Amino acid sequence: MATAKELKELSEADLKQRAAELRDTLFQDQLKRATGSLDNPSERTQHKRDLARILTVLGEKTRTEKKA
Template sequence: MATAKELKELSADDLNRRAAELRETLFQDQLKRATGSLDNPSERTQHKRDLARILTVLGEKSRAEKKA
């Protein structure tokens, strides 16, 4: 996934779209984990971190808009 620096260059709509995709991916990972078919558990961890990174950048952008 992208770094925080790259994510800051994206628009809020793009970030929201990526967040929604990652939430869906995490849901699928959770189902795979429950059924025992999750191949690489570290991918789930990476997806969670990517989602957190995106949400952090979205929060920064919204605070910057309120400040301006």
Template sequence: MESEMATAKELKELSADDLKQRAAELRETLFQDQLKRRTGSLDNPAERTQHRRDLARVLTVLTQKTKA
């Protein structure tokens, strides 16, 4: 997965299947972040916040696409 998340404008250009795949990847990343946090090996807690926001952005665009 890329290090910097795409903007909402860039996400709108992706297909619904691509967005679903990206959402699944972000959910897995969040799960890994949660495990790292509980074991005390999470280096940068701000990354977890960024991943949550990225997932919300992807899900928002996906919802807009499915309702349009």
């Protein structure tokens, strides 16, 4: 996934789309984990971190827009 610096260059719409995709991926990971078919549990951790990174950048963008 992209770094925070790369994510800051994206528009809010792109960030929201990526966040939605990651939420869907996390849901699928959760189902796989429950059924015992999750191959690599570390991918789930990475997806959670990527989502948190995207949400952080989105929050920063909204705060800077409110100040301006």
